[in-house]
Amino acid sequence: MKALIVGGGIGGLSAAIALRLRGWDVTVFEQASALTEVGAGLQISPNGWRVLDALGVSPYLADTMFEPEAIEMRLGVSGTRVFRLPMKGYARQRWGAPYLHVHRADLVNALAARLSELAPEAVQTGRAVSGYAPDGAVLFEDETRVAGDLVVGADGLHSVIRQQMLGPDAPRYTGNVAWRAVVPLTELPAPPPPTACVWAGDKRHAVTTRLRAGRLANFVGMVEEPNPSPEGWRIEGSRDDAMAAFAGWDPIIAGLISKAPVLNRWALFDRAPLPRWHEGRVTLLGDAAHPMLPSMAQGAVQALEDAWTLAAVLDGAADVAGALQRYFDLRIDRVSRIQAGSAANARMFHKASGLGRIGFYGPMALGARIAPGLIHARQDWVYRHDVTRTG
Template identity: 40%
Template structure:
């Protein structure tokens, strides 16, 4: 079907929503995007962009702009948390461009790209109800209709509820912290992963090495609120990771603001579309942050949704093809991220000792083995078809 003139309404101005808006607009759709925030911005957050996501950014025609705001990464250095001893290094060489970027910078690139493609962006629009027939009701009472409604409205998706009904996520008893600090000295262009029983911490440079992005996760019996913008206590953050060595204490000492959120397991949606409504990104397949693929899956979704609709005989067929093309891969990614949570947090004992020695041996004697385990993930190119 031709997307020329299709009236599409995208809910959510995050990475997935902006990418979907541009992808649809480039194929001729008339796109409006609704975002509940008053401005498209995110405070103190970095993301890692693997080659599978970078290929979508390139296909969207935004590679030069993205290169200007991102820093290339050469790999992941895994360390024992207590003393900082290196366990293994996972090199990225030969597997495409891996990049670190401040989320606000990537959002700015995508926003400009969407507007340049003719997308109308409306801010401060909170959605109260979504109906499968293409109707959306705002909190203000305003009613909108569209030929296609794309629910890219995140973890607490109103669009997902319209398709599947109310669902209760399960608390994983894991808690994540996110902070951004100034770098006192240049950092190597890589991610550093510090491993400890029941917790881990990842850090990598942003904006030319001027900033250090920190994401730390711990097992926690106490329930914690879900959501990326929940304010945390810097003193509590420092106390939770006080036993970490190497450069970590210096980073934690400089933390002035930190975000804290509980990790919940929602499950990949059993159904992604209904009539003229479709969900994507975190609304369809939220994942734990242990594989750095949340944004990547949203970008892949955006491209595939537009491509499948453009190649289908009808809207219904295109939406069905979109789910068929994406569901198994997203489920595999979500499962792999869940497995990483267990692997990162191994308790003290023989199993942990053996696992770390095996990682070290593979890193030294067969450096291609560790990154090769994720060729199925990073090597994917959803734009090739």
């Protein structure tokens, strides 16, 4: 059986590995001339790490991962800590796998290396896909065609596969723009804490993490804006605009912005849950199916879960289309709930008034001090989920 995968990002490469491990012949078509990623960090929660481990990718990441000491929240302006929940060691104890930070480029390189080990010629770059045939063929902009038994659209928010399948609807602007930067710790007068730290503020928030065994600081800032900026990970923004967006904030945040070699800025979009993800032998995966805000740090992880589940339901399936319906049925409720939770988290981090912050963050701080296990329990349904056992 031959799988044709459109998109050489995290979801597409993971799907290729998962299918190859089950005996499929796989080809990944990437429109860019090389598999490249912007400088950006990812949080890999236990539910995602289990998939990477099962795919055989974890050894390729051993020297670059960073395990945060805790998850914490601070107020953006004052830097006052609202709560701190232990994670290093605790995550493995509670959820059966660690909570880790990784550079997005390192994860793509690790996935590509693992796939190359299994199928050395699987990735074809510079291949711009224009559409598909429901029987499992991919059509290219140069009017060539490749036939297969399965097409996986892992081609992101503006997926050409999704557009052909469900029509040319526009994604929804969420009312937020995002800033991203990666800075060497040696450049920073005040480095961020060795945690996954949310900095909450008025109609904006930031997240700081560490990458590459702790040598880099990662910054993500989300700001409410009525008018969207262009959508795209490689669009560079103005340092003055970033400084203005977080003016008066803690010196740690100001230092990250001032020392960042590049500040990327783009609008954040999502989509309402789709009514279906497949047509015939063609299906969607990751952001092509369910884009979400980064406020639960689950976008890449949910693509990993998709990839494993898709391969599991196709393993030995005589009816590919029927297996794709089962894949959708297994995934749609979970990813829709996480999409909604990500949007809710963004609203929670953006409390505008002092009274609103006290009323909301005060009980969280008290709960974290007297019953941290109860706060951790709110994430059990996300982090304990194990698609490598349940499909």
